[in-house]
Amino acid sequence: MQPNNAKHARPETRAALYFRQSLDIQEGIDRQRDRCLSLAKARGWAVSEEYVDNDTSASKARGANTAWARLLRDARAKKCDVVIAVDLDRLLRTIGDLVTLTDTGVKVLTVDGEIDLTTADGEFRATMLAGIARFEARRKGERQKRATAQAAAKGRRTSGRRPFGYEDDGVVIRPEEAAAVSEAFQSFLSGVPLAEIARTWNAAGFFTGQKRYSPEHRGEPSPWKHYSVRMVLTNPRYMGKRSHLGEIVAEAEWLPIVDESTWEAVNAALRNPTRLSAPKRGRYLLSGLAVCGVCNAKVHAGGNARKGVPAYRCSGAGGHFARRAQPVEEFVETVMVARLSQPDARELTQTTNQPDTERLKLEAVGLRERLDILALDFADGTLTSGQLRTATERLRSRLSAIEAELADAGRVDLLGPLVGADDVAASWAALTVPRKRAVIDALAIITLRPVGRGVRNFDPDTVGIDWRS
Numbered sequence: 444m445q446p447n448n449a450k451h452a453r454p455e456t457r458a459a460l461y462f463r464q465s466l467d468i469q470e471g472i473d474r475q476r477d478r479c480l481s482l483a484k485a486r487g488w489a490v491s492e493e494y495v496d497n498d499t500s501a502s503k504a505r506g507a508n509t510a511w512a513r514l515l516r517d518a519r520a521k522k523c524d525v526v527i528a529v530d531l532d533r534l535l536r537t538i539g540d541l542v543t544l545t546d547t548g549v550k551v552l553t554v555d556g557e558i559d560l561t562t563a564d565g566e567f568r569a570t571m572l573a574g575i576a577r578f579e580a581r582r583k584g585e586r587q588k589r590a591t592a593q594a595a596a597k598g599r600r601t602s603g604r605r606p607f608g609y610e611d612d613g614v615v616i617r618p619e620e621a622a623a624v625s626e627a628f629q630s631f632l633s634g635v636p637l638a639e640i641a642r643t644w645n646a647a648g649f650f651t652g653q654k655r656y657s658p659e660h661r662g663e664p665s666p667w668k669h670y671s672v673r674m675v676l677t678n679p680r681y682m683g684k685r686s687h688l689g690e691i692v693a694e695a696e697w698l699p700i701v702d703e704s705t706w707e708a709v710n711a712a713l714r715n716p717t718r719l720s721a722p723k724r725g726r727y728l729l730s731g732l733a734v735c736g737v738c739n740a741k742v743h744a745g746g747n748a749r750k751g752v753p754a755y756r757c758s759g760a761g762g763h764f765a766r767r768a769q770p771v772e773e774f775v776e777t778v779m780v781a782r783l784s785q786p787d788a789r790e791l792t793q794t795t796n797q798p799d800t801e802r803l804k805l806e807a808v809g810l811r812e813r814l815d816i817l818a819l820d821f822a823d824g825t826l827t828s829g830q831l832r833t834a835t836e837r838l839r840s841r842l843s844a845i846e847a848e849l850a851d852a853g854r855v856d857l858l859g860p861l862v863g864a865d866d867v868a869a870s871w872a873a874l875t876v877p878r879k880r881a882v883i884d885a886l887a888i889i890t891l892r893p894v895g896r897g898v899r900n901f902d903p904d905t906v907g908i909d910w911r912s
Contacts, residue, residue: 457491458483458552459523461514463533465500472497478554479527486552491523498654511540518547525550531572536580541573595687598695604652607675614697621700623649624681628701628709631676634881637669643875644672677713682706707804711846728772729755729889732880736892736907737763744768755891764893770901775889778908779882780868788862803845810842858882887911 460483462475472495483490494510505511517523526544528534530553535541544551545566591601600613608624610617627640650664651671665671679686683699686692733742733755740759753768782788814835821831861882864870871879883889890907 456488458488463496518549598685598693641667733889
């Protein structure tokens, strides 16, 4: 009778292969795979799974969606017996990651030498190697920080993603994108919301330069959002300045896309606290813009009993009316086009009050420095809390007024493209709803009044249009 050797056969060793590359370079991953597969084959081990983290740093936290996190979960579930990597640096570079891997109880084999984390000797050796790797990473980071600070002080660009509006070197302007940036600054000052600018850029086929990380879209270009547009509009690089750690430190080596006064005007508007607390801009032409003729409350969208038919309603407690939006909007738009087509329409774009922007900028800098000094005096005990509050409120009030003046001084000619057009009606029809709203708000105050019960025909007298001076 033949002995049953199957009962005494050693189970096959299951090897998990881990590859990591800091930059998105597929060739580096392929080389790591070849070396690790050769080692697994030489040991006679079966490869259970491959784990790839491309464009991932081991010096930074690796999230739950990374291959590293999946490897740890599988190791705890005993789905592998040994982890193979080219060297320990590819696997980990922090003591924290080492402790986490050790707690799984898995063995670790590197192409450069075996480290058994299940033994005290192996854990000691791995700890020393991880400490050295961490030291090298910290020292390299400190050198990079010093080099970046020196380059910033000279107005030079350092490494990083390609800035929108410029070529890969960050210096040469890319005309099509630069035109979009310039238009965005003008649009924002004209009253167009950041989200609308983002939609415009997406429709034009522009992307942020970042990559998407969600599993279903991983690696795809990231579309523009309102917050990413805000990052562009607040970046001093677009007025030709070099910033470092949030401070403008030098004139940049690249050309600006917008002038300094325009950049200052946009940022003054973005810093305005009332903008953050203001109601969201309406999706309809007159929502939040027109007022009720009875109680002067804002007019909002909604209130029509017929489903799918846009309507406006009084937002006041009395709810003084609810009426169809289409005839009201058509009437208001017709009146706007007629006004902008008049011979004297050019006068709507003119102003006689031109503040000294350079003086205002210098005064704003002085006010901010005085606010810093007040904070230091309070910390030293020179000022009481009451004195600090009184002085701070006075300075901040003046600073807010200056920022408002700068914003007004930097506003582009909102109405110019309309009053100078050969066909005002066609130009108006080509505008987006946010731009139409901005023009209406600049020209007039719209008042909607109740139409009365049973009235079906539109009465122009129920829509008041009071022109601003």
